[in-house]
Amino acid sequence: MAGSVLIVGAGAIGAFYGGVLARAGCDVSVVARSDYDAVARDGFRVASTIGDLSFRPRKVLRAAEGEFDIVFVALKLTRGVDRVAMIRPALGPGTAIVLVVNGIDVEQEVAEAFPGHELLSGVAYAAASREAPGHVRHHSQYTRLILGRYPSGASETADRLAELLKKGGSSCQVVEDIVGARWMKCAWNTVFNPISAIGGGLGSKDMLASGESVAFAHAAISEVCAVAKAAGHPLPEDTADKQIAGTQRMANHVSSMGQDWLAGRPMETEAILGNAVRIARRLQVPAPRLESLYALLLMAENRRRGPAEVA
Amino acid sequence: MAGSVLIVGAGAIGAFYGGVLARAGCDVSVVARSDYDAVARDGFRVASTIGDLSFRPRKVLRAAEGEFDIVFVALKLTRGVDRVAMIRPALGPGTAIVLVVNGIDVEQEVAEAFPGHELLSGVAYAAASREAPGHVRHHSQYTRLILGRYPSGASETADRLAELLKKGGSSCQVVEDIVGARWMKCAWNTVFNPISAIGGGLGSKDMLASGESVAFAHAAISEVCAVAKAAGHPLPEDTADKQIAGTQRMANHVSSMGQDWLAGRPMETEAILGNAVRIARRLQVPAPRLESLYALLLMAENRRRGPAEVA
Numbered sequence: 001m002a003g004s005v006l007i008v009g010a011g012a013i014g015a016f017y018g019g020v021l022a023r024a025g026c027d028v029s030v031v032a033r034s035d036y037d038a039v040a041r042d043g044f045r046v047a048s049t050i051g052d053l054s055f056r057p058r059k060v061l062r063a064a065e066g067e068f069d070i071v072f073v074a075l076k077l078t079r080g081v082d083r084v085a086m087i088r089p090a091l092g093p094g095t096a097i098v099l100v101v102n103g104i105d106v107e108q109e110v111a112e113a114f115p116g117h118e119l120l121s122g123v124a125y126a127a128a129s130r131e132a133p134g135h136v137r138h139h140s141q142y143t144r145l146i147l148g149r150y151p152s153g154a155s156e157t158a159d160r161l162a163e164l165l166k167k168g169g170s171s172c173q174v175v176e177d178i179v180g181a182r183w184m185k186c187a188w189n190t191v192f193n194p195i196s197a198i199g200g201g202l203g204s205k206d207m208l209a210s211g212e213s214v215a216f217a218h219a220a221i222s223e224v225c226a227v228a229k230a231a232g233h234p235l236p237e238d239t240a241d242k243q244i245a246g247t248q249r250m251a252n253h254v255s256s257m258g259q260d261w262l263a264g265r266p267m268e269t270e271a272i273l274g275n276a277v278r279i280a281r282r283l284q285v286p287a288p289r290l291e292s293l294y295a296l297l298l299m300a301e302n303r304r305r306g307p308a309e310v311a
Numbered sequence: 312m313a314g315s316v317l318i319v320g321a322g323a324i325g326a327f328y329g330g331v332l333a334r335a336g337c338d339v340s341v342v343a344r345s346d347y348d349a350v351a352r353d354g355f356r357v358a359s360t361i362g363d364l365s366f367r368p369r370k371v372l373r374a375a376e377g378e379f380d381i382v383f384v385a386l387k388l389t390r391g392v393d394r395v396a397m398i399r400p401a402l403g404p405g406t407a408i409v410l411v412v413n414g415i416d417v418e419q420e421v422a423e424a425f426p427g428h429e430l431l432s433g434v435a436y437a438a439a440s441r442e443a444p445g446h447v448r449h450h451s452q453y454t455r456l457i458l459g460r461y462p463s464g465a466s467e468t469a470d471r472l473a474e475l476l477k478k479g480g481s482s483c484q485v486v487e488d489i490v491g492a493r494w495m496k497c498a499w500n501t502v503f504n505p506i507s508a509i510g511g512g513l514g515s516k517d518m519l520a521s522g523e524s525v526a527f528a529h530a531a532i533s534e535v536c537a538v539a540k541a542a543g544h545p546l547p548e549d550t551a552d553k554q555i556a557g558t559q560r561m562a563n564h565v566s567s568m569g570q571d572w573l574a575g576r577p578m579e580t581e582a583i584l585g586n587a588v589r590i591a592r593r594l595q596v597p598a599p600r601l602e603s604l605y606a607l608l609l610m611a612e613n614r615r616r617g618p619a620e621v622a
Contacts, residue, residue, distance in 0.1 A: 291523075
């Protein structure tokens with residue numbers, strides 16, 4: 001089967017995997033909000049390191065409707081986004097839901113709302129950016145999507161979707177512990193994204209410019225690892241070392257949250273950091289550095305409301 | 312005795328206490344650097360809640376020279392300030408040195424450089440700001456200077472200086488544990504000054520706008536208290552509660568370090584925060600929130616060197 005797919009949240013990642021699935025022969029529709037006009041008129045132009053992935057969706061919708069085999073949700077999880085309401089109108093009896101989003105503990109709400117539907121969760125390592133309405137550039141060599149049934153286990157749907165993604169030119173890995181894969185991504189995201197934003201858009205080199213900041217990042221990543229372990233998803237012992245070393249090898253790249261901060265866009269504060277802090281508290285794992293980052297990130301967001309008065 | 316006093320570092324606090332001492336009949340000279348021209352020409356104009364404290368110094372110097380009864384050092388302790396070299400040329404056989412500066416562990420270097428001189432350490436709670444070259448406004452109702460012999464003990468010199476300050480209209484309290492008084496001020500300064508600067512100039516209300524930020528500030532103040540206690544200077548049990556409550560009562564005042572950040576001026580990072588972190592480590596007191604603030608503040612300072620490249 002190729003099947004029908006509705007991409008909900010047609011930003012960079014949604015357009016990229018939509019293009020991959022279209023190239024694999026799927027019948028791809030999209031819900032586009034801010035970019036509706038451009039996409040309805042011209043479709044998606046997707047320039048990728050794996051070739052041109054431009055495609056014209058079967059349907060371009062302002063809101064979900066119909067019945068699809070797969071509802072592929074690639075939304076940024078910022079405050080006030082009601083995923084459940086956005087997904088509901090596109091569900092038929094056998095529709096599977098795929099959440100390709102950032103953060104940890106981001107599935108529960110959807111799982112509870114739609115208990116009769118298979119829920120897959122996905123962690124994307126592809127780096128793509130929206131250059132203009134309907135125009136997306138995928139600029140990393142990697143295309144990797146890690147996919148798995150939520151909360152765990154094998155899934156024929158995941159296997160079939162992975163085959164389609166590979167047919168379309170992406171790499172895709174199906175795992176039985178997708179939550180563990182989320183924690184692995186959080187080992188970087190939960191620490192470096194907030195640091196980057198709190199610092200006003202720090203690049204990876206800026207974040208590791210002193211021994212003090214390297215020690216801090218290492219200790220904060222170790223807190224993420226301790227929480228993941230307590231939650232039943234132990235990460236490799238050398239995770240903090242490897243994340244630091246990998247980051248030191250990067251060009252001075254500004255993280256997605258740092259870029260959101262610089263652009264004045266909403267940030268995925270709760271999905272990426274707040275949820276991790278809440279899990280730490282629930283499991284009584286000390287995470288003072290994550291709590292520090294969370295408090296400071298909330299203050300930075302609050303400051304956006306207006307400058308403080310200088311007395 | 313009224314005696315001769317050299318104010319080194321004629322910023323807001325130096326000019327204010329210089330004015331108080333001049334009004335008490337002391338023979339006050341100053342070392343003025345950036346404001347030399349204005350002060351040499353017109354003296355200091357000091358508007359205070361305790362009246363006009365304007366005065367014309369006996370001598371206005373670009374660098375210390377001569378012999379004074381008291382060298383009153385009111386410098387900001389930013390990177391690259393060599394206090395020892397600045398003080399040395401003004402010392403005669405019986406000169407006492409008074410350090411009225413922010414931070415913790417800020418006396419050792421001076422004590423070691425001048426073992427033959429009495430060293431007093433002072434913590435000022437007066438709020439004053441430099442409005443223009445040679446023009447200072449003291450705008451708090453309080454004028455309090457806490458003064459004591461370093462590292463501890465009674466001091467006739469401190470008692471005499473306190474009498475002069477009171478005669479000039481300020482309040483002054485002599486204590487035998489001046490390091491404890493420093494820790495008490497650090498219970499606020501070491502936490503809220505860095506938060507304010509890291510947040511890009513946050514006001515006191517901004518820093519306590521959510522339950523998360525209140526909990527963070529409370530926990531960070533408790534870390535300062537734990538370090539102070541381990542260092543032999545226990546603070547009252549309710550210190551964190553009181554600092555939070557007092558800060559919540561403030562207008563949305565931006566801390567001195569936050570104002571320095573906003574103005575692009577150097578900050579007293581090491582005196583106010585770095586030294587506290589180092590003492591915590593030396594005494595093996597966990598201080599992860601202070602370490603977080605320190606790492607993030609260093610990153611913020613580094614960022615000043617230039618914006619990160621957005622890849």
